[in-house]
Amino acid sequence: MREFTGRIEQTSISPLAFEVSGRIVEIAVRDGGAVKKGQLIARIDAEPYELQLRRADAQYTQLAEDLKRKAVLHDEGILSGASFDQLKAAVEMALAQRDLARRDLRNTRLVAPFDGRVARRNVESQQTVSAGMLAFNFENVGRLEVGVELPQSVIETLSASAALSGKAWLPERPEQPFDLVYRERSTLITPSASSYRLLFGVAQPVKLPLLPGMIVRVRLDLGPQHNDSPGFAVPVGSLSVAPDGHRRLWRYDRPSGQVHAVPVDVRAISGGDAVVAGALNVGDQVVAGGVQFVAEGLHVRSMDANPQ
Template identity: 30%
Template sequence: MRNILTGISCVVVLCMPSCMQREQQKETIRTVKVASAENYGEVKTATFPGKVKPASEVNLAFRISGPIAKIHVREGQFVRKGELLAEMDQRDYQLQLAATEAEYTQIKAEAERVIKLYEKQSVSENDYDKARLGLQQITAKYEAHKNALEDTKLKAPFNGYIQKRFFDSNETVAAGMPVFSMFSSDVPEVEINIPASEYIKRDLFDKFECYFEIFPGKTFPLELISINHKANLNQLYTLRFRLEAEQGSQLPSPGMSTIVTIAYKPQSTGLVSIPITAVFEVDDQPTVWVCDTTVLTVNARKIKIDGVTNDGRVIVSGGLQAGEQVVSAGVRFLSDGDSVKLLAKPGKSNVGGLL
């Protein structure tokens, strides 16, 4: 019995150091917050006059000809997608469809009889082909005349506003002749023209925003949609942007004038900036923890500081490259070569990272 207890004691004694070592190893894996070293340089901007444009603007027309029977909307009215805007006199198209429908019913019945006889091998293949192709022909004609009757109704293709009405009731219009001008109620866009000297630097465009005099002290971020790569008659290139605005906020209306500011990417100066919280001193030398995000370890690296910005970032002129990750919080609790875990970024539902 004494020998068994002695053996158990030995096992416990042997296990304790390894267990303590594992606990210490777990304790050394700290969770850290990292930040990227960003290029630092002077930001160049350029401003251009612009005009607010609707996201979609179309001229609406009937696909058929005839006299307009009813106009259901007025200029400036808001309409929803599929809403009836105008109707054409249906009389001739109803008669046309009725005649075609009678012809279709007759040919269809005859063709079905021939097809059944052909299946019993009672008629020739030539008669079968004539019946089958005749049915196809009258079916296409019947569908076309049904579509023509449906086309006597002009409907809105999207949600928007009637900008202009070109005809009134009882006027006769030809197919394709515009009856209404309409623009969408989607978020409007902004259009500007830039000279060739700025167009050739388009790869350096970084951010865009616009300003309106009727919204003093407020700017609207812009998203670049397209750049026309062919100059117009004035040797200018057209850029089109989508307005980015907070939900529920008032937006500029199509036709308003604006001033668009283009911010260029910072010119390469060899300088980078990092949060001031990432810097600590070792032997009176500014130092940072550089995090290898592949193997999740940190290593100390001395840097050369060139200055501090007003928003609390340090300008580094040596020791760091743009894109490298540095620990930006908890730098006093790390040692060279420590393993770390990266702090997860707050989710969309966790605004400010409070949870």
């Protein structure tokens, strides 16, 4: 088992927009407000669309009645087939226009597509919006993920089909861990950290105030080769990246006054400290800062920076 730092992430953030244009007359939710599927979020002034539907309905009714009358004349041979077919096409067109008007009226109401939370409101009451204009950002709060960055040295030992498992907890609530379900891992390295990103789903509903962006501690079962073992706490600034992509420290050799690279495995990072494992010994002195200027065999002066 190994511990890492993770972050709560949102799996689904959907942009919500009205499908018709108009003036917003009601906003029924607040930023951060939870809503149920189908619940009203906002609505546009419906009066113009009600009038449009009434006109379309009247037009359809008139043409449909005319079609009934002309059907008798058509059956008696008084009205030509071409004229009758033209009238039927007009009725079908009027019916389609009525259906579109009814749909537009329905779309003056913007409702939640699923259970979730309004992440951001981008419009104000009485504002005139156009169709398709972003009005709200909507979160699917039921599907949270945990993102974890694993060092390259760890990723290299894991097979692509490895079935990972683990638990996570809020740092302030270690007594309430929740299970994680492995979903995917990135094949692209994070250049700034020489790490790879893994995503885990939250296995079951958790009665914790989990929100996107929260930091969590993650404990993963990576196999026996990665069981926790004693490590050394060193300043984060003492770490650098070797040409092969591995992390390293610069160990000071007192007799020669030179520094030499020591490959290390970063086990955890917390604040300004990192816990590392490698060919180190208690009492070793390492370069604590300015590592970008250090090279193999460089002569330096000791400042007594010891790994702990």
